[in-house]
Amino acid sequence: MSLLAGRTVVVSGVGAGLGHQVAAAVVRDGGHAVLGARTEANLAKSAAELDPDGSHTAYRATDITDEGQCEALAALATERFGRIDAVVHVAAWDSYFGGLQDADFATWQSVIDVNLLGTLRMTRACLPALKARGGSIVIIGTQSSVAAPSQVRQAAYAASKGALTSAMYSLARELGPHRIRVNTVLPGWMWGPPVEAYVQFTSHTEGVPEADVLRRLTERMALPELATDGDVADAAVFLASDRARAITGQSLLVNAGELMR
Secondary structure (H helix, E strand, O other), X not given: OOOOOOOEEEEEOOOOOHHHHHHHHHHHOOOEEEEEEOOHHHHHHHHHHHOOOOOOEEEEEOOXXXXXHHHHHHHHHHHHHOOOOEEEEOOOOOOOOEOOOOOOHHHHHHHHHHHHHHHHHHHHHHHHHHHHHOEEEEEEOOHHHOOOOXXXXXXXXXXXXXXXXXXXXXXXXXXXXXXXXXEEEEEOOEEOHHHHHHHHHHHHHHOOOHHHHHHHHHOOOOOOOOEEHHHHHXXXXXXXXXXXXXXXXXXXXXXXXXXXO
């Protein structure tokens, strides 16, 4: 039997990278994927690529800072497929860089509103359907929340995701009696569109081959290559499935062994 046969998974933040890979893994493993993101064109493109006849996907433009839009995406899942079995939170603001000394705290507040509160809004919108039969909440966090990278500064992103990981423990306790599991996947350097762009930008800026930039990243890994967004998606789908039925309140690093805890 397929890992997610007959199951419905809401995926927030579906674009060209990890969100698309999560949705693709859901459909590959026999599930229905309900896609949300701010840009409808990206959703339409993703759905057409992974489910040409539209039988296993539905989508709706969704800004997770808007509670009504979160509720509308959850409603779409139940209207189209009759249930919600899992929600995978990929949506995040990860493009604001810097540390404390140059911090714009108004922007920090916006990052927290998306990454922390937006994820909680989307979770709450899915709770009525999840409580009906139990299920899984999978949060995509970041290795940066437990070990700051030396290459880039993303203090606001790391802090917001760290707060979300802390919230996970409370959610796991609160929702456990309803047989709802809550776990976090912590990617490190993950080969996909954002890291590809970083490698290309650094190569151009420093005037060195892309292979040299990539080597700097991989030489710190226990395994001789970066994890990919597909690897992270597979971890998320595992946690969304019944094969992880006894796992809750846990953080799983998917990072090729760069950091071990």
